[in-house]
Amino acid sequence: MTITKTPTVVAGGVGTSPIRPDGIPKVRGEFAYxxxxxxxxxxxxxxxxxxxxxxxxxxxxxxxxxxxxxxxxxxxxxxxxxxxxxxxxxxxxxxxxxxxxxxxxxxxxxxxxxxxxxxxxxxxxxxxxxxxxxPLTDPERAEELGETFRVLDITRGDPDARGEVVVEGYYEVGMQDxxxxxxxxxxxxxxxxxxxxxxxxxxxxxxxxxxxxxxxxxxxxxxxxxxxxxxxxxxxxxxxxxxxxxxxxxxxxxxxxxxxxxxxxxxxxHVHRHPARMWFRHEADRDGILRRVEARILLDGGAFASTSPAVLANAAYFAVGPYASESVTVHAAAARTNNPPCGAMRGFGAVQSCFGYEAQMDRLAAALGIDPVELRLRNALDREDRIATTGQVIVGSLPTRRVIEALRALPLPDEAPGDDPRRLPGGTGLTTSRAAVMRGVGFAVGIKNLAFSEAFDDFTEVRAELTADGIRIHTAAAEVGQGLVTVIQQIARTATGISNVEVVWDHTGEIGSAGSTSASRQTQMTGGATLRACEAVAAVALARADAESLDDEGAWRDDQLVMTLADLVAAGPIEHLERFRHPPTTPPDEHGNGDVHAGYAVAAHRAIVDVDPELGLVHVVRVDTAQDVGRVLNPQAVIGQIEGGIMQGVGLAIMEEIVIDRGVMKNASFTDYLLPTFLDAPDMTAVLIEEPDHWGPFGAKGVGEPPTISSTAAVVAAIRNATGRDLNRAPVRPEDIVGL
Amino acid sequence: METLLPRHLDEALAATAAHPEATILAGGTDLMVAVAYQALRPAVVIGIRRVPELQEWDGRFIGAGVTYSRLERGPFAALAQAARTVGSPQIRSAGTIGGNLGTASPAGDSLPFLAALDAEVLLRSQAAERALRWDEFITGPKRTALQPGELIVGARLPEAIPDRQAFAKIGTRTAMVIAIVSCCVLRWDDGTTRVALGSVGPTTVRPRAAETMISTERRPSSAALDEFARLVSAEVSPINDHRSTAAYRRHASGVLARRLLERVL
Missing domain, CATH: 3.90.1170.50 (Aldehyde oxidase/xanthine dehydrogenase, a/b hammerhead)
Structure with missing residues (x-):
């Protein structure tokens, strides 16, 4: 009997949003944590x-x-x-x-x-x-005493370069959990x-x-x-x-x-997001072109190093943000104190800097009388430009202008606040009537490196195996809830044509490292390894059957099934172990310059807030975004990362902070460390900008961190816009808005 | 741990008489936090959820076992609003007004309403019954006049309760917050005004000078409202803590009291 194939694209492949295998068990409480x-x-x-x-x-x-x-x-x-x-x-x-x-x-x-x-x-x-x-709890005192995990000084270009317009600012970010x-x-x-x-x-x-x-x-x-x-x-x-x-x-x-x-x-x-104290000085010419940026960044690393040296590097390298400048001086230090240790958290140093440089861009726009979005466009980095701090040429995609323009093009809703207390500052506490509300809009753009930097040997192992039932992917990568398992399946399906893909979590004795599930890296790294391993497996299978394509039934040639998967495997195992690396990076030279990064992603956020200035209460109405994602592998998962990341950014903007007094944590509970609830979730619209990157599978970029980089800065900018206050600290507290 | 589950008030009082140092469990929304996070390990627990007399709500008498979710649906607008701001729906279905009194937190959400009305707290032991005015019962932050062997039976409100009443609470998120400042304002037709504020002193605060001043103002001018707010702010005694600052709480007390007064004028 001859089976004739109906040509189809494999179900659940790249670009679709298949149901994640752990989704229903988690919702039903059946997933074993x-x-x-x-x-x-x-x-x-x-x-x-x-x-x-x-x-x-x-x-x-x-x-x-x-x-x-x-x-x-x-x-x-x-x-x-x-x-x-x-x-x-x-x-x-x-x-x-x-x-x-x-x-x-x-x-x-x-x-x-x-x-x-x-x-x-x-x-x-x-x-x-x-x-x-x-206890030593003041990071400035610690730096004076030389108690630091790392000091990074960056100089680039002519230090005597000057602009006609100068703005300076001091900013702080609190400790987020x-x-x-x-x-x-x-x-x-x-x-x-x-x-x-x-x-x-x-x-x-x-x-x-x-x-x-x-x-x-x-x-x-x-x-x-x-x-x-x-x-x-x-x-x-x-x-x-x-x-x-x-x-x-x-x-x-x-x-x-x-x-x-x-x-x-x-x-x-566990470690927390580093609290930061930051000083910036931006100089621009009358057209708004940045001529010089100086920054001093001090992170409190707490008692032990954790990832402080790497977080510090990010904070320093992104001190100018996604903007060009030919003259830069940055002094950055991570202090050793007796505060709780700080280390990795989504955004990893880029969040803190962004809060500072985006406030500076708004100040500069005001000083110049230029629209703040226009000012950003005039300085935006793109492919082939140089990162202002390191001088690294951007070889992958970095569509900063497209991101900003796409977000600016979204309609700005102008409906006034209604009377529903859940949509007003103060919420269900009924503190605020709509007559007391001032509205503000804020815009911010953030940049983040993808995967590990500074010459770290960053690799991922994946073993792909053809079985009689389909494809089996072995990995030690951590699925932490972000949906890596689904993306691995999708990539394997698209690469082989076989839809039945099982992901097996190997222990450390069975497979090599997948690297960390962090730095927005697994879609590109484990995804990249999966793609190559599956392509290799498919090539062997096709050669063995002298066939043109594969699907769940087997190998096909001229629309005819020539070998079943079982036959293919019976003739000998077909598997491939892939060790995948991203393009190499270098350590910084003595000036803090070099090709330290493997790639970048950029995102922009526009926040609309309603503020009760007399009580200092805020309701975040909307946060819209445009994000550079390279290529969308799973639209639903990308939107999930964006919505969750924005929520984490909103939290840092208006409520999330670990309060430390003389080294002692005062609010170690969800009663007193407030996280946004569903009622605090703003409406969101996301535009995904697809400009394929140079090394991720199908051009994809990691999408996990960019949503948190500039969302905080955008919300605080909107509160400044509503109130006219400087507000140099995140989270913004009611007393900051009132001015007490 | 010994657990007693009385089915009637007599049984409950017999249990407290037999175990005067027992821990009383109603909704458990405060107690279980102490069990989970402060390692509270009571030797004897008397669970009073099954005591029907404590569930009664008869006009001006609100049984100690009445939950926030029942208060939300009750006839007193300010108390209903206060109850609505407590935790999540699950917490409101478990927590009770008697528990709020027993815990006596300065942030207790039902307390400003009870304080503004000078409500009495009814206490019973096997031997005796007594009624204490709210400020005789709550003697300090998380301290009460409850004696070993006594149970909180409920709260008794005065006959005259004005329709014009309001409650509001400041927190830094839209719902599920502990009060940074809470406030209840009651206004009678003759101008008599009562104000009570939570989280701005060791116990609920009644700003007497502000009450006296505004009670004589039948149609308060903007200047009178300003003065009222100033007096409220002057009379509270807040502290700095991890939730807010004394300066903000003092400022917000006046703003909130004035806004609530304007709502009931």
């Missing part, structure tokens, strides 16, 4: 944390904890057999405090017990004698022969693996990290939290150990 893991006979772990921002540890006595019935272990730094320090870039943080605690909430000891309650009680029973020391819904959690299971399997929610299995084996003092093959179900990340899971603790406890007790942080512990259990 890392906090749902259970195994017979497991113990529960708990952490003893410092009540001081800085103190000398005089003594630790774990005996009272061990005396409690049901307690199996109580460990301190003395029990760490391998390297006592961990850290993503440089190991500087003790696995458990070593002689001194350096931030409020630092882990001092860990315990394991038969149940969660006994573990909690055991943690409180550990007696730690502290001698409190004066990722507030990922799933708290830190994991389960370590000893294998009975000295090794351990760790199931954990993380953004990067292999970098965790490196750090955990180092501290355990185990040969690498004796530790296997498995990806557990992840409830969001946003940077909070890039660093080690409980990974080493769990394995130490499991190996000591010989029993599986589980830990789950509660929300309060999660706030101290």
């Amino acid at each position: 890392s906090s749902d893991l259970e195994v017979d006979g497991m113990l529960w772990g708990s952490t003893v944390r410092s009540p001081h921002a800085r103190a000398r540890i005089v003594s630790i006595d774990v005996a009272p904890a061990l005396a409690i019935r049901g307690v199996a272990a109580a460990l301190t730094i003395a029990d760490v057999g391998g390297r006592g320090l961990f850290g993503l870039i440089e190991p500087d943080q003790p696995v458990l405090a070593d002689g001194e605690v350096r931030f409020w909430g630092e882990p001092v000891a860990v315990v394991a017990a038969d149940d969660r309650e006994t573990a909690r009680i055991a943690a409180t029973a550990v007696v730690v004698h502290y001698e409190p020391l004066d 990722q507030a990922q819904l799933g708290t830190e959690s994991g389960l370590a299971i000893p294998d009975g022969s000295g090794g351990v399997d760790l199931h954990v929610s993380t953004q990067w299995l292999h970098v965790d693996h490196e750090q955990v084996v180092a501290s355990l003092g185990l040969p690498p093959e004796q530790l296997r990290l498995h990806l557990a179900g992840i409830g969001g990340a946003f940077g909070a899971r890039e660093d080690i939290s409980l990974q080493i603790h769990l394995c130490l406890l499991a190996l000591r007790t010989g029993r599986p150990v589980k830990m789950v942080y509660d929300r309060a512990e999660s706030f101290v259990g």
